[in-house]
Amino acid sequence: MENVTVKMDDVKLEDAPVKKLARRDHLIDIEHEVLARWEAAKLFESEPDPSKPKYMV
DSSP states (O other), X not given: OOOOOOOOTTOOGGGSXXXXXXXXXXXXXXXXXXXXXHHHHTTTOOOOOTTSOOOOO
């Protein structure tokens, strides 16, 4: 393997472009809305049938 040396003198953080976070924030908002709907509809809750044997999937 080769060692790599980088001079950080020429790198300025101010020159880095500012990322747009609007798309990410919008997707996070959608995720929260969908999770709230799923919770309200109780999609991931079930009433187990006690007459059937338990098993692991």
